[in-house]
Amino acid sequence: MILPPGSILQKIHFLQKIKNIRPGFFIEMGPGNGVLSRVLLEHKWRGVGVEEDKKSALALTKKLKEYLERGQYRVVNKNFFKINYRRKADLVLSSMVIEHLAPKQELAFFNKSKVLLKKTGLLLCYVPGSPTSWGIEDVIAGHYRRYTISRIRLKLISSGWMPLNVEGLTYPLSNILLPISNYLVNRYESKKIKLSLKKKTLLSGRREVPLKTEFPVYLKIFLNVFALYPFHWLQTIFKNHPRSLTIFFEAVPKYRPISA
Numbered sequence: 001m002i003l004p005p006g007s008i009l010q011k012i013h014f015l016q017k018i019k020n021i022r023p024g025f026f027i028e029m030g031p032g033n034g035v036l037s038r039v040l041l042e043h044k045w046r047g048v049g050v051e052e053d054k055k056s057a058l059a060l061t062k063k064l065k066e067y068l069e070r071g072q073y074r075v076v077n078k079n080f081f082k083i084n085y086r087r088k089a090d091l092v093l094s095s096m097v098i099e100h101l102a103p104k105q106e107l108a109f110f111n112k113s114k115v116l117l118k119k120t121g122l123l124l125c126y127v128p129g130s131p132t133s134w135g136i137e138d139v140i141a142g143h144y145r146r147y148t149i150s151r152i153r154l155k156l157i158s159s160g161w162m163p164l165n166v167e168g169l170t171y172p173l174s175n176i177l178l179p180i181s182n183y184l185v186n187r188y189e190s191k192k193i194k195l196s197l198k199k200k201t202l203l204s205g206r207r208e209v210p211l212k213t214e215f216p217v218y219l220k221i222f223l224n225v226f227a228l229y230p231f232h233w234l235q236t237i238f239k240n241h242p243r244s245l246t247i248f249f250e251a252v253p254k255y256r257p258i259s260a
């Protein structure tokens with residue numbers, strides 16, 4: 001599968017973040033195409049992908065079939081807020097999901113993540129950034145908001161979390177490509193504008209937009225980790241830029257002792 005440039009930069013970033021974390025048990029909310037779950041599974045983690053959309057859940061079972069067959073991974077077609085596990089997670093993960101949640105649900109996500117995590121567990125999330133970049137894609141995807149670094153810090157602290165790191169990603173590459181992205185979304189997905197927020201959210205994990213979510217094979221020459229690594233270097237330099245279109249944060253529950 002060929003990923004969009006922004007997703008490739010996110011994947012590189014994620015690989016850097018988990019390389020020094022001891023493998024354990026993870027729960028991912030809304031895995032979508034399963035890219036981040038696959039990264040964890042390739043690094044000997046075991047986990048569960050909680051996907052509410054039935055078709056997305058089915059597609060995920062096919063994409064990660066080898067890990068399901070080994071008993072290393074499980075896909076749960078259920079609402080995240082209704083799951084319960086006796087086994088506490090070492091990691092709760094969410095990528096481009098909580099912006100779909102209404103304010104009360106957003107708070108419920110942070111509370112539910114605490115319930116699912118071990119006291120020594122970690123919360124990792126990616127969300128859309130730069131509110132000034134709000135556009136057609138936010139509308140058709142069913143977003144409630146775009147975040148800022150400062151808003152995320154305040155949200156974490158007010159909901160009982162200790163932010164360990166909050167930083168921006170994909171700047172400047174995604175910003176350069178944003179006008180093209182908006183054009184493609186408007187051309188191929190504008191009909192979704194009339195759908196309900198819930199329906200938009202469920203469909204957001206199953207998008208078929210030429211040159212945005214789907215690419216001809218020959219573009220793999222340019223759309224790969226090695227070709228885009230220089231842009232990963234740039235995104236680390238500009239990690240505090242307010243126009244970063246993706247924001248990453250990691251946090252622990254406040255009751256966890258923070259080592260010096």
